[in-house]
Amino acid sequence: MSHTADVSTDLTGTDATGTGPTGADPTGAGVRDRDELRAGATTAGPSAPAGNTAYTVEFAGVGRTFAAEPVLRDVTLTVAPGEVLAILGTSGCGKSTLLRIAAGLDAPSTGTVRIDGSAVDGIDARCAVGFQEPRLLPWRTVSANVALGLPRGTRRDAGAARVAQLLELVGLSAFAGHRPREISGGMAQRASLARALARNPGVLLLDEPFGALDALTRLKMQDLLLDVHAAAPTTVLLVTHDVDEALQLADRVILLGREDGRAGATIRQEVVVPGRRPRDRGSAELAELRGRLLAGLGIERHGQPRGLPSTSTVPHFPY
Amino acid sequence: MVDTDVSRSRTPQRSLSSRSWAVILGGAILPVLIIAAWQLTTALGVFTIAQLPSPEMVWTAAVDLFDRGLLTLDVAISTQRVIIGFVIGAALGLGAGALVGLSRASDILLAPTIGALRAVPSLAWVPLLLLWLKIGEESKITLIAIGAFFPVYTTVTGALRHVDRQLVEAGRAFGLRGVRLFTTVQLPAVIPSVISGLRLALAQAWLFLVAAELLGASMGLGFLLSDSGTNGRLDRILLAIIMLAVLGKLSDALIGLLEKWAARRWS
Incomplete structure (x- = not known):
């Protein structure tokens, strides 16, 4: 109950300072992080698409009810341009619904979503979605599938060049002419990511994009996503149930869940992830955050190993 | 990698x-x-x-009819009726199937009526068509078209209802709507089933051809059957049956090739 209030005050604070979510970052690591990303974008070489855009996404009191059963309620959140936001939650908590609402694939029962200041109404051309399954058209080649993501009215030669560039970015140039069933699951998921990027989206919405992949492929895909974001720092909303993935990729993590005695999930925790990307997967600071987020997901932490007190420079929410 | x-x-x-x-x-x-x-x-x-009659007698009958140009004429006119009726029936079936399969409103409005018409046995149409359209080409082609319509209609509606929802949603998420969504996602997804439907429809068209020609024709394999029946020419009856088997199998094999290609190309 008090969480919701805390979150909204925190958000108004960040809006006022104009530095996005990193304004709440006590270490200032996030700010350096972003500057470095921008620098990376200008020097990223041939794989950086021209005319890259990143939009603000604002959720204002968003709620969604399915058959009189509230699934989401009172989600108020602002995502800064170029920010990577991870949405964590237990399965069935409505995190995918939140993403679908942002994409315009679903409409909120209450509240509004604004992208770059204008309300989302129906499928939004400024967004691109990456689904949990690759969802490639089986009768098209990989490159024709990627071309499906190109904005309408793209000239044929410009489109072909863009597709080739994206396939190179995701390492699929050698498989451009293959059919989806002829490539592995990880490759199909990379093709799906390339298709989303072909839209040159101002907001990239990823719904557990690596959830169906094996553990090693998932780690590689996470690094690929970081490379892609460094090359073209768009706003990313990433739905995941994997706490490590959230901490590895995101600037900020929100945890969706139900509050006691109230139906419908809302934002229960909000964590600004310290440190610049790519982050050390074994960092102690992240381990502390990980424990806290897992606790929020209802996973028992099982105490402090070998009696060592868990120390962290990261202050507890709400800072 | x-x-x-x-x-x-x-x-x-x-x-x-x-x-x-x-x-x-x-x-x-x-x-x-x-x-x-x-x-x-x-x-x-x-x-x-x-x-x-022995196989040799059937062969002699075939040569005799062929020499007089009758066999070629019968085969040609029957094949022509099947092709025209099949094309009309399949096209209408494809259109009606797409309408009912894609639009909930037309499903509610049309599906029960079409379902009831499908239940009418083929021969029940014959007297009606003879009275309305007389004993000409129209009545036969209409009956064959009725026969070809339903298999296509049924497979197309069924296939469109079962197009992978996730693919359709992905198409929508990338800005496809209406006709473009249909031609990009739904139509390619149902092409293999549509061709299976066409195959059934072609077999049905040959069935309905014989029904049409038995009941009022002066040419064609069905006429050959009924005429030989009246004259007691067993050899010609067997010949007509063999010709129907061969023509039906040939046309089916042609569509079978198309079906194989579609299964490779579109799935």
Whole structure:
């Protein structure tokens, strides 16, 4: 109950300072992080698409009810341009619904979503979605599938060049002419990511994009996503149930869940992830955050190993 | 990167059952045996000639009709009726199937009526069509079109209802709507089923052809059947049946090739 209030005050604070979510970052690591990303974008070489855009996404009191059963309620959140936001939650908590609402694939029962200041109404051309399954058209080649993501009215030669560039970015140039069933699951998921990027989206919405992949492929895909974001720092909303993935990729993590005695999930925790990307997967600071987020997901932490007190420079929410 | 086994070429080893000459030869065994048994029984006098003419007599009848240009005429007119009726019926079936399969409103409005019409036995249409359209080409082609309509309609509606929702949603998420969504996602997804429907429809068209020609025609294989029946020409009846079997199988094989290609290309 008090969480919701805390979150909204925190958000108004960040809006006022104009530095996005990193304004709440006590270490200032996030700010350096972003500057470095921008620098990376200008020097990223041939794989950086021209005319890259990143939009603000604002959720204002968003709620969604399915058959009189509230699934989401009172989600108020602002995502800064170029920010990577991870949405964590237990399965069935409505995190995918939140993403679908942002994409315009679903409409909120209450509240509004604004992208770059204008309300989302129906499928939004400024967004691109990456689904949990690759969802490639089986009768098209990989490159024709990627071309499906190109904005309408793209000239044929410009489109072909863009597709080739994206396939190179995701390492699929050698498989451009293959059919989806002829490539592995990880490759199909990379093709799906390339298709989303072909839209040159101002907001990239990823719904557990690596959830169906094996553990090693998932780690590689996470690094690929970081490379892609460094090359073209768009706003990313990433739905995941994997706490490590959230901490590895995101600037900020929100945890969706139900509050006691109230139906419908809302934002229960909000964590600004310290440190610049790519982050050390074994960092102690992240381990502390990980424990806290897992606790929020209802996973028992099982105490402090070998009696060592868990120390962290990261202050507890709400800072 | 991720596994790249897919680029490895296929192994050249093929089993006997996948070689085309073995398939063709295997399929010919049973017809050859049947003709041999037929020849044997007639030669041994198991049946009288009035009961079962020998293969040679059927062949003679075929040559006789061919020399007088009648066989070619019958085959040509029957094939023409099947093709025209099939094309009309299949096109209407495709249109109606797409309408009912894609739009909930037309499903509610049209599906029960079309379902009821489908339940009418084919021969029930014949007297009505003869009275309305007289004994001309129209009545026969209409009956064949009715026969070809329903298999296509049924498979197209069914297939469109079962198009992968996730693919359709992905198409929508990338800005496809209406006709573009249909031609980009839904139509390619149902092409293999549509062609299976066409195959059924073609078989049905041959069935309805004979029904149409038996009841009022002056040419065609169905007419040959009924005419020979009246004259007691058993050899010509057998000839007409064999011609129908061969033509039906040939046209089916042609669509079968198309079906194979579609299964490779569109799935």
